[in-house]
Amino acid sequence: MAAAPVTILCILFLIMILVTETAASINWQLQLGYYSSSCPAAESTIKATVEEAVAVDKSNAARLLRLAFHDCFVEVRFEVIEQAKTRLEQSCPGVVSCADIVAIAARDAVVLSHGPSFGVPTGRRDGRISSLTLANDLPDVNDPIEVLKSKFHAKGLSTKDLVLLTAGAHTIGTSACFFMPQRLYNFNGHNDTDPSINPKFLQRLKLICPLGGSSFQRLHLDWSSQFQFDDHILRNILNGFAVLASDAQLVEDGTTKRFLQSYAGGYGIGKSSFGKDFAAAMVRMTNIQPKTGPNGEIRKACHKVNS
Known part of the structure; x- marks a missing residue:
């Protein structure tokens, strides 16, 4: 795949863009253990998928933390995220968002690299738009x-x-x-x-x-x-x-x-x-103006919006 002229820092910001929007906030909030009733195995399923991927290739931890390396399209294209989504759709169809999978997988990748463990508030919904233009304000590798x-x-x-x-x-x-x-x-x-x-x-x-x-x-x-x-x-x-x-x-x-x-x-x-x-x-980054409630959807596949 050809490299797009965007910064490596955009990879971290991808998570932010996946979960943010400029619409007026409403009374919906992220919370720890959001899926404890609706999909109790959500976080353990994501963790197991990440563990398998890192066991096969240690560099997958970095890929999951940054999600993409050469481009910053606002859609999830990494197969580990898609695999976790597929597994969750089998056990809890239409419940766990791709935005939450991305955030949880990034945390698990850090932990598997001997970094800190931390709680990830969940309850995000996915955007209805996948567009490169949304990444125009991302930091560039050559920015002052x-x-x-x-x-x-x-x-x-x-x-x-x-x-x-x-x-x-x-x-x-x-x-x-x-x-x-x-x-x-x-x-x-x-x-x-x-x-x-x-x-x-x-x-x-x-x-x-x-x-x-x-x-x-x-x-x-x-x-x-x-x-x-x-x-x-x-x-x-x-x-x-x-x-x-x-x-x-x-x-x-x-x-x-x-x-x-x-x-x-x-x-x-x-x-x-x-x-x-x-x-x-x-x-803090993943909690900036998240899409919640009616402001978004639960994608059936992470690489595309629902039809």
Whole structure:
């Protein structure tokens, strides 16, 4: 599938777009254990599906956390989500939304990567529109830090959330060389290299993503522990070992840099509040203006709206 020119950060925002709308709010609220009566096995079914997928391929955890890597169409195309939906339609037809499956699966993927466990409020409904145009305001990998901050703020997320969600999304998994040419070979349009890249790291990046090479070649986002949810990526970013330009931008702003330094100072997920605060940021993100009640539908298949 051809890569679309959108940011890696859009993958986290996909969950947000799946569950948000601009319609006036009504008296419907998400809640923990929403399916405890209507579909008691909902969360355990999703968890089992995620566990099977990660057992087959560890990189599926990162895919589930970010959902898509090269494009950001506002529809779910990942087969693990579809498999969970199929199983739930067999046991609880028309009950569990794809938006809730996405949110729960992302949490389970984090847990399976040794990250924090957290409750996911549920009760979302799915949108009736799948459109790329809805993704136009998503952060781009080459956005300056002020633009990144403004795009998060526009969704009701703080600068601290920007740091938490960016680092948390990129502590596991890979990216593609598709996102690297501008940073490695045409920085600011001057046929140069981003000077924030640590010289020790630059040679490795250019070796994996040579000029004119395959845009689909993969590279780890966290060189220290690519399959483990931890805070190593925070120190990587601070020390010039950020793979993506959007990650490196977090050092260019005094506020975001202080957040990085604060979390990185803990040295270990058990000694830092990074994991706990990331979990809280994930909940905030998935709780922004969710579609509930009559504002949406329960899709029969996650890749398309109901006919």
